[in-house]
Amino acid sequence: MKTLYQILGILLVAAVAGFGSNALRSGQLPVCSSAGMQSRADAAELPPHRISLEQAIALYRKDKAVFVDARPKTAYNSGHIKDALSLPWAKAEEQIPKLFESVPMETPVVTYCDGEACELSDMLAEFLKELGYTKARSLHNGWSRWRENGMPAEVPADKTAQHGS
Numbered sequence: 001m002k003t004l005y006q007i008l009g010i011l012l013v014a015a016v017a018g019f020g021s022n023a024l025r026s027g028q029l030p031v032c033s034s035a036g037m038q039s040r041a042d043a044a045e046l047p048p049h050r051i052s053l054e055q056a057i058a059l060y061r062k063d064k065a066v067f068v069d070a071r072p073k074t075a076y077n078s079g080h081i082k083d084a085l086s087l088p089w090a091k092a093e094e095q096i097p098k099l100f101e102s103v104p105m106e107t108p109v110v111t112y113c114d115g116e117a118c119e120l121s122d123m124l125a126e127f128l129k130e131l132g133y134t135k136a137r138s139l140h141n142g143w144s145r146w147r148e149n150g151m152p153a154e155v156p157a158d159k160t161a162q163h164g165s
Contacts, residue, residue: 049125051137053145056110060151065108070120071143080143081112082152089113089120092127100133108135112142 046052051059059065060081067084069076076086087099103109109128111121121138128136139145147153 049122049129049136049138051110051139053139053142053149056112056139056142057149057151059108059110065110066103068109068111068124069143070111070113070124071118075114077156079147079153079155081146082154084112084154087111087124089124092124096128096131103133105132106135107133108137109133110137110139110142112139112146114141114143116141 056065056067060067067081068087069080069084070087070089070092072088072090073086076084076088080086085099087095109125111124111128113120118141121140121142125136125138
């Protein structure tokens with residue numbers, strides 16, 4: 001019986017330590033997940049560097065933001081958000097001065113890439129913030145979610161025929 005109490009005690013201490021450290025970290029992990037969620041980015045609370053799909057769409061429709069594709073140029077060329085700029089993360093430092101010369105620092109900037117695991121847009125948004133674009137935010141898994149919601153996109157004719165769009 002003593003062993004059972006020890007095991008329960010260890011589990012209780014581990015649970016308290018785990019929940020406590022999660023509560024103290026800047027990007028808290030969800031305690032439970034819902035299989036019905038479309039994407040982690042659609043959760044009620046987004047990290048400060050991210051923007052919801054709904055917010056991004058609203059900015060796009062009002063023409064209030066610059067959209068920036070953080071994927072490699074080949075991915076951009078195979079399809080991108082209509083009127084988005086191409087700024088591959090790998091070339092950001094060298095291309096930003098020319099690409100952003102006419103973009104005021106206070107302009108909202110929405111970066112995006114593709115895939116749940118893609119962090120290029122997060123890194124690019126943070127880099128832009130460091131340069132003074134304080135309203136730069138990342139649309140997580142932006143390209144796929146944009147297309148799934150029927151938003152305007154520029155896709156080569158051969159890709160349009162393949163996807164039936």
